[in-house]
Amino acid sequence: MTEPDRQGRFGPYGGVYVPETLMEPLRELDCEYRRAWRDPAFRRELNHYLKHYVGRPTPLYLAARMTAALGGPRIYLKREDLCHTGAHKINNSLAQCLLARRMGKRRVIAETGAGQHGVATATCAALFGLECVVYMGRVDMARQALNVFRMQALGAEVVAVTAGQQTLKEAISEAMRDWVTNVRQTHYVLGTAYGAAPYPEMVRNFQSVIGVEARRQILAQEGRLPAALVACVGGGSNAIGLFHPFLRDRRVALIGVEAGGLGIRSGQHAARFADGRVGVLQGTRTYVLQDGEGQIRLTHSVSAGLDYAAVGPEHAWLHDTGRAEYSYVTDDEAVAAFHQLARWEGLLSALESIHAVAWVIRHARRRWSKRDLVIVNLSGRGDKDVQQIAAWEQSHEA
Numbered sequence: 124m125t126e127p128d129r130q131g132r133f134g135p136y137g138g139v140y141v142p143e144t145l146m147e148p149l150r151e152l153d154c155e156y157r158r159a160w161r162d163p164a165f166r167r168e169l170n171h172y173l174k175h176y177v178g179r180p181t182p183l184y185l186a187a188r189m190t191a192a193l194g195g196p197r198i199y200l201k202r203e204d205l206c207h208t209g210a211h212k213i214n215n216s217l218a219q220c221l222l223a224r225r226m227g228k229r230r231v232i233a234e235t236g237a238g239q240h241g242v243a244t245a246t247c248a249a250l251f252g253l254e255c256v257v258y259m260g261r262v263d264m265a266r267q268a269l270n271v272f273r274m275q276a277l278g279a280e281v282v283a284v285t286a287g288q289q290t291l292k293e294a295i296s297e298a299m300r301d302w303v304t305n306v307r308q309t310h311y312v313l314g315t316a317y318g319a320a321p322y323p324e325m326v327r328n329f330q331s332v333i334g335v336e337a338r339r340q341i342l343a344q345e346g347r348l349p350a351a352l353v354a355c356v357g358g359g360s361n362a363i364g365l366f367h368p369f370l371r372d373r374r375v376a377l378i379g380v381e382a383g384g385l386g387i388r389s390g391q392h393a394a395r396f397a398d399g400r401v402g403v404l405q406g407t408r409t410y411v412l413q414d415g416e417g418q419i420r421l422t423h424s425v426s427a428g429l430d431y432a433a434v435g436p437e438h439a440w441l442h443d444t445g446r447a448e449y450s451y452v453t454d455d456e457a458v459a460a461f462h463q464l465a466r467w468e469g470l471l472s473a474l475e476s477i478h479a480v481a482w483v484i485r486h487a488r489r490r491w492s493k494r495d496l497v498i499v500n501l502s503g504r505g506d507k508d509v510q511q512i513a514a515w516e517q518s519h520e521a
C-alpha cells in the first residue's frame with residue numbers, strides 16, 4: 124500500500140507512459156537512484172548538505188495566536204519556509220543534483236512554472252559546479268521576472284518556451300525533449316512527485332525528510348501523534364513528503380488542499396480531484412483536468428505553484444483508497460488567509476502554502492477538539508508573492 128509495484132504503479136496510477144527513446148534513460152535512473160538511496164555514503168553526504176546548507180531540521184512551530192484565535196485544536200506549522208531559497212523544493216533539487224554528480228552527469232536541466240524549482244535547481248547546480256539549463260514558458264518568464272534574474276545570477280541558462288500556452292506544461296515537454304537528445308551527459312531534475320516512474324517515488328523519498336522530522340518533533344514536543352496533517356497539493360511533493368512517514372499511523376488524517384481558483388463551477392481552478400477524470404499526461408496515469416474529448420483544460424489559480432492540470436499518481440491512489448482526503452480553497456479564501464496568518468503569527472506565507480492554512484481556518488474548529496493536534500505544512504515563504512497579491516487586490520477593488 125505504501126510502495127509502488129515494479130512497474131512504478133500505485134494501484135492503477137503512475138507507470139511509465141513515455142516515448143521509446145526515454146525508456147532506457149528512465150531504467151538507468153531507476154537503477155542508479157535505488158543504489159544511491161541504499162548507499163550510506165550517499166545518505167551521509169545528502170544529510171550533510173541538508174543540515175549545513177539547506178538549514179535542516181526546520182522547526183515545528185506551535186502557532187499559539189492562531190490556535191487561540193480559532194479556538195480549536197493546537198496548530199503546529201512545519202517551517203519549510205525557512206529552507207534556503209524559501210521553500211521545500213530544494214530538498215529534492217539537492218538530492219537530485221547529488222545523484223547527477225554520482226552518475227557522472229555534468230549537466231542538469233529542469234522545468235519551472237513560477238520559478239521556485241528553477242531557482243532551487245540553479246542553486247544546487249552552482250553548489251556542485253554543474254551546468255544548468257532551465258525551461259520556462261515565456262508567459263511565466265514575464266510574470267516571474269525576479270526569479271528569472273535569480274536563476275541567471277546563479278549561472279543558469281533560462282530558455283524561453285514559446286509553444287502552446289507558454290507555461291509549465293509546455294516547459295515540461297521541452298525539458299523532456301532536451302533530455303532525450305542529451306541524455307548521456309544530462310540529468311533531468313523534475314520538480315515534483317510527478318511524471319514517469321521512478322520520479323514520483325524518488326521525489327517523494329527525497330521530500331519525506333519533512334515528515335520524518337515532523338513525526339519526531341511532534342512526539343518530542345507533545346508526546347503523541349497529531350489528529351491530522353494538512354498540506355497544499357500542486358504536483359504533490361510537499362504533501363506526500365509530509366504524509367508518507369505517517370501512512371501507517373491510521374488515526375492520523377491526511378488532508379491535501381488543491382487550488383479552487385474562482386470556484387469549481389467557474390471551471391477556472393486546478394482542483395483535479397473535485398473536477399478531473401483519470402487520464403494520462405506527461406508520463407503518468409492519474410487524475411487530469413480534461414474536457415469531453417480528452418483535451419487538457421486550462422487551469423487557474425492565484426498561486427502559480429498549484430496551477431497544473433494533473434496531480435501526482437500516489438495522491439490519486441491515496442484518494443481512491445480513502446487513506447487521504449482532498450479538498451480545495453478558492454483564491455479569495457487564500458488571499459484572506461494570507462493576511463490573517465501575517466497578523467496572527469508574523470509570517471508571510473507563500474500563496475501555495477496558504478491554501479492549507481485557509482483550509483484549517485475554515486474547518487479545524489468544527490472537526491477537532493482543543494486537545495487535538497494539527498500539523499500544517501508551511502511549504503514556502505511569501506516574499507515572491509507580494510506583488511501578485513497587491514495586484515490581485517487592486518483588481519478586486521476596481
Ligand SMILES: *Cc1c(COP(=O)(O)O)cnc(C)c1O
Pocket residue numbers: 210211212239240314315316355356357358359360361362428429473475476502503504
Ligand atoms: C512549488 C510549490 C508548491 C507546489 O508543489 P508540490 O510539489 O505540490 O509541493 C507548494 N508550495 C510551494 C512553496 C512551492 O514553491
